[in-house]
Amino acid sequence: MRISLEDVWHVYSPGTAFETVALRGVSLSVEPGEVLGIVGGTGSGKSTLAAHLNLLLRPTSGRVLVDGRDALALRKSELRRRVGLVFQFPEQALFAPSVEEDVAFAPRQMGLGPEAVEERTAAALGVLGIAHLARRPTRALSGGEQRRAAIAGTLAMRPQVLVLDEPTAGLDPFSRRELLGVVRRLREEGTSVVLVSHDLDEVAEVSDRLCVMEGGAVRAEGTPEEVFYGELALAPTTVRVAARVRESAPGLGRPVSYDETLRSLRALIGG
Amino acid sequence: MAPGAGRGTGQFYPADSPLHALDPRAKILAVAALVVGLFLVDSVAGFLAVGAALLCLVQVSRVPPSTFLRLLRPVAVIVAFTALFQVAFVREGEVVFGLWVFQAHSEGLRLAAHLALRILLLVAAAALLTATTPPLSLSDGIEDLLSPLKRFRFPAHEIAMMMTIALRFIPTLHEEARKIIMAQAARGADFTEGGLIQRVRALVPVLVPLTVGAFRRADELAEAMESRGYRGGEGRTRYRELSFRGRDATALCIAVLIPVGGILL
Numbered sequence A: 001m002r003i004s005l006e007d008v009w010h011v012y013s014p015g016t017a018f019e020t021v022a023l024r025g026v027s028l029s030v031e032p033g034e035v036l037g038i039v040g041g042t043g044s045g046k047s048t049l050a051a052h053l054n055l056l057l058r059p060t061s062g063r064v065l066v067d068g069r070d071a072l073a074l075r076k077s078e079l080r081r082r083v084g085l086v087f088q089f090p091e092q093a094l095f096a097p098s099v100e101e102d103v104a105f106a107p108r109q110m111g112l113g114p115e116a117v118e119e120r121t122a123a124a125l126g127v128l129g130i131a132h133l134a135r136r137p138t139r140a141l142s143g144g145e146q147r148r149a150a151i152a153g154t155l156a157m158r159p160q161v162l163v164l165d166e167p168t169a170g171l172d173p174f175s176r177r178e179l180l181g182v183v184r185r186l187r188e189e190g191t192s193v194v195l196v197s198h199d200l201d202e203v204a205e206v207s208d209r210l211c212v213m214e215g216g217a218v219r220a221e222g223t224p225e226e227v228f229y230g231e232l233a234l235a236p237t238t239v240r241v242a243a244r245v246r247e248s249a250p251g252l253g254r255p256v257s258y259d260e261t262l263r264s265l266r267a268l269i270g271g
Numbered sequence B: 001m002a003p004g005a006g007r008g009t010g011q012f013y014p015a016d017s018p019l020h021a022l023d024p025r026a027k028i029l030a031v032a033a034l035v036v037g038l039f040l041v042d043s044v045a046g047f048l049a050v051g052a053a054l055l056c057l058v059q060v061s062r063v064p065p066s067t068f069l070r071l072l073r074p075v076a077v078i079v080a081f082t083a084l085f086q087v088a089f090v091r092e093g094e095v096v097f098g099l100w101v102f103q104a105h106s107e108g109l110r111l112a113a114h115l116a117l118r119i120l121l122l123v124a125a126a127a128l129l130t131a132t133t134p135p136l137s138l139s140d141g142i143e144d145l146l147s148p149l150k151r152f153r154f155p156a157h158e159i160a161m162m163m164t165i166a167l168r169f170i171p172t173l174h175e176e177a178r179k180i181i182m183a184q185a186a187r188g189a190d191f192t193e194g195g196l197i198q199r200v201r202a203l204v205p206v207l208v209p210l211t212v213g214a215f216r217r218a219d220e221l222a223e224a225m226e227s228r229g230y231r232g233g234e235g236r237t238r239y240r241e242l243s244f245r246g247r248d249a250t251a252l253c254i255a256v257l258i259p260v261g262g263i264l265l
């Protein structure tokens, strides 16, 4: 499925002293099967944008389209199921006594039978690599394990688009890599992923397309290569190094991720 | 935004007004005087006079009247119910009008009007206090006013500190509840459909994490306070000292005169 935002504005607490314009005319689309990275500073509107993708927040003005149709016309439950949204620090919303039951919450809400619920729960736990924790109490997990349990809870809905708001924030480098592995795997299986992140290296590694937010508006958009080489100030350190090397060695190409950069540099030295 | 600025809770409203500048103790005493006075006022004209005076104070406070209306709306519902009750069940005085099996007696109408005006004015006065006084000053003021009781081992400081912390965390809890509700809604939770039991059950996924979060926060806060040397009220000094000046005394006198005017009318 394809989600597009058309000139979306969002104002929090309109008409009060705390009025905040969080989105200022954002137009953007999430294409079927792609990984879309969303980066930007604190308060740039990333989370607000993410919550518009399944209309948990409604645009103050502008439209959200799903496959070309106004998303407001879709049933709420249908939209929430097809667009799975995982908030920042989702582990704070774990509530069931065991991991298994928490992950089963969403499929149960969908009205599935016990076997289907069980099957989806097991599958989601498997994708996140925490099948062995199924019967553990949610409170007896480490932070990283809780994070994965919470993501599994949304994945169990089998959404066509999975929106992850800073899924790696506060995780150790090892858990980060694993989570990025999950993103790649979902993409291979045909799920679109929207990855909101502060970490340029990690979005560079998995994203097909990037959107840079600033002050509630889209500052830049395109493939990581276009965005990073278009404006080096937005690029991660590896890309900035590659760009400097390229000045004297144009043969380097325009690598984006760490692995690509390493490969290009090796080829340069070796050849 | 500064934490605790009360986003969405409609409490303290930062502004630069003479009321904001007053000593919190003067404002607390003024509200206390108003409360006592309002119970002595005994005519609709008197209530209206006090209401007019409060309206002037709202004007002076530079807090938008809509802030107060938002606070008064839920109270108005309760007030309307109690007033209706009075009208329906008080059987004194002559019958003014009848509706179905009920008859409105003059005494009932009078009592209902008094009750409604009294409660609304009390709430308005309290709202004016919290809108113009930052929570911290409010609890400093309360602690100070209660401090003579310390001699009798009354924990004035602890009570004020508890109040401060509670006030400080209202917006935080509010925000956290909002986040958790959104997170569960994203997982298909529905808070708007079904009967009463279903709706109560739908709240479990919100209340459990909210409670767990509140306890965690309380632990963290206690640790943070202790690690920075907090040990209760004994020998504790303040960052901002309160000072009761001429204008505070004047304000207090005015506040006492308002209900006195109302009583005489």
Ligand SMILES: Nc1ncnc2c1ncn2[C@@H]1O[C@H](COP(=O)(O)OP(=O)(O)OP(=O)(O)O)[C@@H](O)[C@H]1O
Pocket (backbone or CB within 6 Å): A012, A013, A020, A021, A022, A040, A041, A042, A043, A044, A045, A046, A047, A048, A049, A088
């Ligand atoms: N519930 C709310 N009420 C009022 N203002 C809000 C609310 N949520 C966010 N804002 C404001 O909207 C703006 C955008 O916030 P948002 O959470 O979308 O930013 P973000 O890019 O996700 O930031 P971060 O990287 O810190 O998560 C900020 O200025 C923020 O203060």
Ligand SMILES: [Mg+2]
Pocket (backbone or CB within 6 Å): A046, A047, A048, A088, A165
């Ligand atoms: Mg955010």
